[in-house]
Each structure stands twice: as C-alpha cells, then as structure tokens.
Amino acid sequence: MTGLLEVDNLSKRFGGFVALEGISLSVRRGERVGLIGPNGSGKSTLVNCICGTLQNETGSVHFDGHTLNGASAHQRTRRGLARTFQLPRPFASLCLADNMRIPLLYSVATRERHSAGDIEDRCLDLLRQVGLDDKARRLPRELTQVEMRKLELARAMASEPKLLIADESMAGLTHSEIEDILTLLNRLNEQGVTIILIEHIMRAVMSFSQRLVVLVSGRKIADGEPETVVRDPEVERAYLGQ
Amino acid sequence: MRSDLFLLVCLAVGGVVFAAAMTLGNDYYFFAGYVVLQYVVLSTAWNVLGGYCGYVNFGSAAFFAVGAYATVAIHRFHPMPIPFLVAIAGIASGVVGLGMGYLTLRLRGAFFAIATLALAVVLETLTVNWDYVGGSRGAYIVRPEAIAPFGSYIRYLFLIMLLIAIGAITIARLIERSRLGLGFATIRDDELAAEASGVPTLRLKLIATTISGALMGMAGAPFPYYIGFLQPSSVFGLDYAINSIAMPLIGGTTSWVGPLLGAVLLGSLQQIATVTISSAVNLLIVGFLLVGFVIVAPNGIIGLIHKYVQHRPDILIGRRRIAADAPGPTP
Numbered sequence: 001m002t003g004l005l006e007v008d009n010l011s012k013r014f015g016g017f018v019a020l021e022g023i024s025l026s027v028r029r030g031e032r033v034g035l036i037g038p039n040g041s042g043k044s045t046l047v048n049c050i051c052g053t054l055q056n057e058t059g060s061v062h063f064d065g066h067t068l069n070g071a072s073a074h075q076r077t078r079r080g081l082a083r084t085f086q087l088p089r090p091f092a093s094l095c096l097a098d099n100m101r102i103p104l105l106y107s108v109a110t111r112e113r114h115s116a117g118d119i120e121d122r123c124l125d126l127l128r129q130v131g132l133d134d135k136a137r138r139l140p141r142e143l144t145q146v147e148m149r150k151l152e153l154a155r156a157m158a159s160e161p162k163l164l165i166a167d168e169s170m171a172g173l174t175h176s177e178i179e180d181i182l183t184l185l186n187r188l189n190e191q192g193v194t195i196i197l198i199e200h201i202m203r204a205v206m207s208f209s210q211r212l213v214v215l216v217s218g219r220k221i222a223d224g225e226p227e228t229v230v231r232d233p234e235v236e237r238a239y240l241g242q
Numbered sequence: 243m244r245s246d247l248f249l250l251v252c253l254a255v256g257g258v259v260f261a262a263a264m265t266l267g268n269d270y271y272f273f274a275g276y277v278v279l280q281y282v283v284l285s286t287a288w289n290v291l292g293g294y295c296g297y298v299n300f301g302s303a304a305f306f307a308v309g310a311y312a313t314v315a316i317h318r319f320h321p322m323p324i325p326f327l328v329a330i331a332g333i334a335s336g337v338v339g340l341g342m343g344y345l346t347l348r349l350r351g352a353f354f355a356i357a358t359l360a361l362a363v364v365l366e367t368l369t370v371n372w373d374y375v376g377g378s379r380g381a382y383i384v385r386p387e388a389i390a391p392f393g394s395y396i397r398y399l400f401l402i403m404l405l406i407a408i409g410a411i412t413i414a415r416l417i418e419r420s421r422l423g424l425g426f427a428t429i430r431d432d433e434l435a436a437e438a439s440g441v442p443t444l445r446l447k448l449i450a451t452t453i454s455g456a457l458m459g460m461a462g463a464p465f466p467y468y469i470g471f472l473q474p475s476s477v478f479g480l481d482y483a484i485n486s487i488a489m490p491l492i493g494g495t496t497s498w499v500g501p502l503l504g505a506v507l508l509g510s511l512q513q514i515a516t517v518t519i520s521s522a523v524n525l526l527i528v529g530f531l532l533v534g535f536v537i538v539a540p541n542g543i544i545g546l547i548h549k550y551v552q553h554r555p556d557i558l559i560g561r562r563r564i565a566a567d568a569p570g571p572t573p
Binding site: 051052053072073074077078082083085089090091092093094098101102103105106107110155156158159 | 425
C-alpha cells in the first residue's frame with residue numbers, strides 16, 4: 001500500500017444490475033489521473049463508492065493509510081477526499097462566500113483551528129482563484145452555467161483535499177473555458193493535490209493526464225500511459241465499435 | 243448585535259409587554275396573551291427543524307402533548323413549581339424528538355411529514371390508554387387562585403410563557419448565526435453536497451429534532467395549569483399542528499423574526515376572532531391566510547418586505563455571520 005488511494009477489487013450492484021465489477025485502482029500522491037469510459041460505464045458510480053455517497057458491496061478503499069470501508073461521506077471529506085458533482089449542486093440559499101465557508105468550517109476547521117477573520121479571508125481567496133470574488137455576496141442562482149461549475153470546483157478546493165475528483169467539470173464549456181479549468185486544476189496539482197479527472201472531452205483529458213484509466217460496462221479494461229491506452233484495440237472498440 | 247445583548251433587549255421588551263398587561267389590569271389579556279406567546283414558542287421551535295433544516299414536522303401537537311402530560315404525570319406523583327416542570331417537560335420531549343429523529347433519519351419530504359403525523363397518532367393512542375394521567379377521561383389540575391406577588395395565577399403563567407418565548411427566540415437566533423445554523427441550511431439545500439463538504443448531516447438532523455422537540459414540550463408544560471382540565475383531544479388537536487406550520491410560513495421561515503411575526507399576527511387574529519365571531523372560525527382564518535400567502539408571498543411577510551424595500555439577497559436570506567468582527571460585505 002504505497003499509493004494515496006488504493007481501490008481493491010471493488011464491486012457494486014443495483015439489484016440485478018452489476019454497475020462495477022472487481023475494480024482495482026491505485027493512485028500515487030501528486031498524480032494526475034484521467035478516468036474515461038462511455039456513458040453508463042460506471043465512472044460516477046466508482047466516484048460515489050470512493051467518496052462514500054454509495055456503499056460498495058465487496059472490495060475495499062484505502063486512502064492515505066486509512067481504510068474507508070463504512071466511513072460516511074463527510075468523514076471521507078474530512079480525511080482529505082473531495083469531489084465535485086457532475087451536475088453542480090450549490091447550496092442555493094447561501095451566498096457564494098457562505099458556500100465556501102461550509103467546507104472550511106465543517107472540514108478544514110475539524111483538523112486545525114482558524115479564526116473567523118481567517119475563514120472570511122479564505123472564502124474570498126478561494127472565490128478569487130476561480131474569478132468569482134466580485135460575486136461573493138450573490139446567490140448561486142444568479143450565476144451562469146460556467147460560473148456554477150467553477151463554484152462547484154472552488155467548494156471542493158475549500159476542503160483542502162489531498163485528492164480531488166473532478167466529475168465532468170467541463171461538459172458543455174467552450175474551449176477557453178476548458179482552458180481556464182485546466183489551468184486551475186494544474187495549479188492545484190502543482191500545490192501537491194492529487195487529481196482524478198473524469199471527462200469526455202478527450203483533448204482535455206489527454207493534455208492533463210499522466211495516466212489514463214478506462215472503464216467499460218463496470219470493468220476496468222485499460223490503465224497506463226495515455227498515448228498507449230488510446231491506441232489499445234479494446235479501448236478503440238469500446239469507443240468506436242467494431 | 244451580540245447574543246447576550248439581544249437577550250437583554252428581549253427581556254426589556256418582555257418586561258414592557260408584561261408591565262403593559264399589568265397596567266391594563268384585565269385578566270382576559272393575560273389569558274389571550276398566554277395563547278399567543280405559546281404559539282410564538284411553538285412556531286419558533288417548529289422553524290428550527292422546518293425552516294432551517296427544511297424538514298416539515300406535522301407532529302407538533304405530539305411534542306406539545308408530551309410536555310403537557312409530563313406535567314400531569316409529575317403533578318400526580320409530587321406537585322412541583324412550574325419552572326421545574328418546564329425543565330423536565332423539555333427534557334422529556336427533547337428525548338422524544340431525538341427518538342423521532344433516529345426513526346426517521348432516512349426519510350425526507352412527504353415521507354418525513356407523514357411519519358411525524360404518525361408519531362402524533364401513536365402518542366395519542368398511548369395517552370388515551372394511560373390511566374395514570376387520566377386516560378380518555380382526562381385529568382384535573384387545580385390551579386391555585388392567586389400567587390404572590392402577581393395576584394391571579396394566570397399572570398404568573400403568562401410570565402412563565404413570556405420567558406420561555408424569549409428563551410426560544412434567543413436560541414433560534416443563536417442557531418441562525420452559528421456554524422450549526424449554516425450546517426442546517428446546507429441540509430435544507432442539498433444533503434448530498436453537504437456530506438461532500440464535510441457536514442455530518444445525520445448528527446445535525448438529530449440536534450435539530452431534539453432542540454425543536456424540547457422547545458415544543460416546554461411550551462406544553464404549563465398548559466394543564468392554564469386549561470385546568472386536560473384530555474387527549476385538547477392537546478393532540480389539529481390546531482397545534484396546523485398553527486405551528488402556518489405561522490412560520492406566513493411570517494417567513496428563514497429567520498427567527500418570521501415565526502415571531504406570524505405567531506403574533508395570526509395568534510392575535512385568532513384571539514380577536516374567538517371573542518368577536520366564534521372560536522370555530524380560527525382554523526378557517528388560518529386556511530385562508532395560508533392559501534393567500536402561498537400565492538402572493540411564498541417567502542412570508544419577511545420575504546415580502548425585502549422584495550419591496552430593497553433588493554439585497556444577503557439580507558433576505560439572513561446574513562449568517564460566524565463572527566461579529568468579520569469584515570463587512572463587499573459591494
């Protein structure tokens with residue numbers, strides 16, 4: 001167990017439907033991993049099992065030297081495992097600054113003490129990093145779709161994670177907006193945050209990832225260098241058909 | 243405003259209210275005022291769970307009844323001063339609240355509301371069959387004629403309810419401005435996202451059901467002394483469940499001001515209707531007002547005021563600030 005995240009033989013079924021079957025995955029500290037796969041291949045289910053939103057039936061998840069089996073989602077977040085949701089889920093009745101305040105108060109503050117002034121500064125600083133600081137007192141419903149995704153990312157960053165899982169943060173964005181988000185993720189990675197990027201936009205995944213993992217129908221079919229993985233016949237078949 | 247200062251202001255306002263009622267000298271005002279204050283406590287308590295966390299409780303009457311019947315049971319066992327009864331009733335109904343929270347942890351929306359309604363039915367059945375507190379026959383609590391230095395006993399009861407109301411409002415305001423209140427708001431908005439941000443949603447829900455239940459029970463504790471004869475139907479009635487939902491909704495659920503406004507307005511209106519028209523018209527008034535507000539002002543009176551006075555969403559949602567010394571909002 002050397003990696004930051006160790007997923008071992010994880011399976012998840014919904015009734016008779018097998019969503020994930022025997023997934024094993026290891027992510028090193030500081031790595032940038034891309035996770036791809038066709039729609040319905042189980043990417044989001046895997047994220048949900050890793051983050052505790054769903055409980056897996058078999059297999060185990062180790063994170064940063066702890067086993068996470070049975071731990072609730074908030075305990076995992078406090079351990080340093082943050083995720084964004086595929087569709088942004090902001091706290092609709094709280095202003096943007098308060099959206100940032102939640103992980104700071106409930107996650108970061110459980111590890112170390114902060115003064116109220118500190119936390120206020122951190123909120124604005126996080127919003128500044130995603131370019132939303134001028135809207136700190138606005139409500140999420142006043143934001144555009146792009147801004148909403150940035151807010152989602154900033155809130156995940158606010159919990160000061162060791163591992164950030166970005167679940168389709170770029171779907172529906174323009175080229176320059178994708179660049180914005182990639183720059184942000186790269187900057188985070190330089191600061192030492194390990195990142196798993198789930199994405200359909202191949203250009204973004206290929207430029208970002210050091211390693212590519214491919215899921216098809218709940219099974220892992222490839223794991224390795226991005227250039228090698230995309231030329232893998234099995235991956236080509238899954239994406240393009242025979 | 244700091245919380246201790248707020249409490250002092252509340253106590254001062256309470257003192258003025260009490261002094262004004264004493265000057266009027268007519269005991270009727272105390273009888274009517276008591277009911278209004280009782281609704282202030284009930285709707286404030288309801289709002290802790292319903293407004294802050296977004297969990298609609300249809301079983302307010304059950305918690306109120308637990309408080310009232312705790313008084314009857316203790317009174318039969320060994321009569322005690324009312325402040326003690328209020329404390330014990332608060333503990334008893336707080337425990338019931340915690341139990342309800344545990345049983346309904348996985349329920350949301352309509353399912354949660356139905357479960358709370360079921361709780362009221364179960365507790366009513368138990369009470370009807372519990373002979374020690376009178377069962378379906380009811381129980382008499384003989385209220386002393388007078389108590390020094392207030393004169394008639396109703397003035398004393400009024401003062402107690404006034405203090406409970408002040409306590410409830412102070413607690414509600416404290417929650418609203420704390421880390422706890424911010425956590426409650428995330429439960430209302432999106433539980434999955436809350437968990438993903440590190441909020442222990444299950445524990446927070448239990449805290450909310452306990453506080454809400456305890457406050458409702460405290461409101462019920464002096465009730466047997468007020469009414470003199472307590473039977474299950476007088477506390478498990480629909481009035482309490484409906485009023486404690488309608489009042490916060492009409493006032494506005496996002497801040498402590500809403501339930502207070504709603505309870506004072508609606509409660510007074512009901513008291514006036516009782517003496518001028520008939521006591522049966524009460525729920526009709528509530529019904530009409532509720533329908534009207536849902537259509538015209540879904541965010542209650544508070545929402546209506548903010549909509550017309552100033553467009554400032556940060557005030558509308560009740561700026562939740564953890565520390566009073568944090569820097570002011572940026573424009």
